[in-house]
Amino acid sequence: MSLLDLSRWQFAITVMFHMTFPAITVGLSIFLSVVYGLYWRTGRAVYLQMFRFWRRIFAVGFAIGVVAGAVITFEMGLNWGVYGARTGPIIGPIIGMEVVTAFFVEAGFIGVLLYGDGRVRQGTMFVSTVMVSTGTILSSTWIIAANSWMQTPAGFRVVHGRFEPTDWMRVIFNPSFIWRWPHMLAAVLISASFFVAGISAWYLVKGRAKGFARRSMSIALGIAALLMPVQLYLGDSVAGHELPYQLSKLEAIEGNWDNGDTSFVLFSIPDQQAARNIAELDIPCLGSYIAKDLTCKTAMPGLKLTPAADRPDMAATFWGFRVMFLAAVLMFGTAFAATVLRVRNRLWTAHRFHRFVLWTTPVGILAILGGWVTAEAGRQPWIVFGQLRTSAAVSHLAPGEVLFSVIGFSVLYLIMLVAYVAYIVRTMRIGPERDGPGLEPPSEDLPDTGRSRRTEDTVSREVAAR
Numbered sequence: 001m002s003l004l005d006l007s008r009w010q011f012a013i014t015v016m017f018h019m020t021f022p023a024i025t026v027g028l029s030i031f032l033s034v035v036y037g038l039y040w041r042t043g044r045a046v047y048l049q050m051f052r053f054w055r056r057i058f059a060v061g062f063a064i065g066v067v068a069g070a071v072i073t074f075e076m077g078l079n080w081g082v083y084g085a086r087t088g089p090i091i092g093p094i095i096g097m098e099v100v101t102a103f104f105v106e107a108g109f110i111g112v113l114l115y116g117d118g119r120v121r122q123g124t125m126f127v128s129t130v131m132v133s134t135g136t137i138l139s140s141t142w143i144i145a146a147n148s149w150m151q152t153p154a155g156f157r158v159v160h161g162r163f164e165p166t167d168w169m170r171v172i173f174n175p176s177f178i179w180r181w182p183h184m185l186a187a188v189l190i191s192a193s194f195f196v197a198g199i200s201a202w203y204l205v206k207g208r209a210k211g212f213a214r215r216s217m218s219i220a221l222g223i224a225a226l227l228m229p230v231q232l233y234l235g236d237s238v239a240g241h242e243l244p245y246q247l248s249k250l251e252a253i254e255g256n257w258d259n260g261d262t263s264f265v266l267f268s269i270p271d272q273q274a275a276r277n278i279a280e281l282d283i284p285c286l287g288s289y290i291a292k293d294l295t296c297k298t299a300m301p302g303l304k305l306t307p308a309a310d311r312p313d314m315a316a317t318f319w320g321f322r323v324m325f326l327a328a329v330l331m332f333g334t335a336f337a338a339t340v341l342r343v344r345n346r347l348w349t350a351h352r353f354h355r356f357v358l359w360t361t362p363v364g365i366l367a368i369l370g371g372w373v374t375a376e377a378g379r380q381p382w383i384v385f386g387q388l389r390t391s392a393a394v395s396h397l398a399p400g401e402v403l404f405s406v407i408g409f410s411v412l413y414l415i416m417l418v419a420y421v422a423y424i425v426r427t428m429r430i431g432p433e434r435d436g437p438g439l440e441p442p443s444e445d446l447p448d449t450g451r452s453r454r455t456e457d458t459v460s461r462e463v464a465a466r
Helices: 003-020 022-042 045-078 081-115 122-151 168-172 177-206 210-245 247-254 286-290 314-343 351-359 363-379 399-430 450-465
Strands: 156-159 162-165 264-271 276-283 382-384
Touching: 003 022, 003 045, 003 363, 003 399, 022 045, 022 122, 022 177, 022 210, 022 363, 045 081, 045 210, 045 399, 081 122, 081 162, 081 168, 122 168, 122 177, 122 363, 122 382, 177 210, 177 314, 177 351, 177 363, 177 399, 210 247, 210 314, 247 314, 247 363, 264 286, 264 314, 276 286, 314 351, 314 363
Parallel strands: none
Antiparallel strands: 156 162, 264 276
């Protein structure tokens, strides 16, 4: 394995580990703002119980995400020093803006969110929670701006090999940012929704903390039902506005090597060296139908249209897109089924559906990781598309040292990920009961009727009064 391969693997492993946490915490911070706002407005103790429970999971994920994000910055300077030197006038200020805006906002209010409950006024708690969620959104915005510029660079000139900005508006609002930013924001919201819904479903399956679980699951699946149609539209718009700039990525996504195929390739094992698929399963004419041609005459482009030296890895791009797309279809179907059950007043009695939702807990995270692989693997062999090759951006380090750090980081990330999952499982087993003892109404086995809601309201008022 070459120095370039080792450096790419190290960065990919670090970024994929890091992205697992913002995929949960950005949406979870907004969820915390919603439930604390509901508690502040209604005084119902169950919302405070939800806030305290989900805050425990948010806090640990937020801390690990911040630490992993700092590692990325160091790797950009150490492993990709040439990249840092050449793109520094553009990437540096954007990352600096993330620190000045997002990091300072988060750092200023995270302490109140974590330790202010019962110590400061409810209005202060709510404002602090909203500010932390605002910081997470700002952080995502600047990171997407930097990455989108690498996908569709604009507003720059090259002076002595360095990229210098000529129009910051075009740098930040480059052609792909306009659609990738809302697409990514919706993705983290949906991912957190399924994370919350899955854990809530576990309590419904176990018959524990039903009042807490019902409200958490109701809000989460309600948000997912609203966002999934929007997300499908945004995803299609990203493809429509970014892929014309990166035809090689489109060709790799389709999974065809030669032109003239109107089918949609569902399964493929590509052979990059031989420029052919070892095995393939496709659906005739579906590719043409997706291209809005019902006559089955519109062919999908093949990767052989791109010179061999400029081709991305088809296997990574093809399967990254399939993971994202199939996960999106699964989440859309789940959100649709939940809406039907809600309308029929069966959302709380459909136990098989609860078990199914439990297994969808990580689906949103997998979709985000699949989308990231599609975007980054499909951009290769360019680190700044069409301008700077990845092979020309890597630092000249000793391969043995990079191999040692790759192994070290991989082991460390695996330990941290296992520890985080173990923490979540332990928190689930302890349950939310300690966050609001006495909140569960005695009639929780009743169907979701007006009677059960009135009973819970009464209990909540009694607990709040105590």
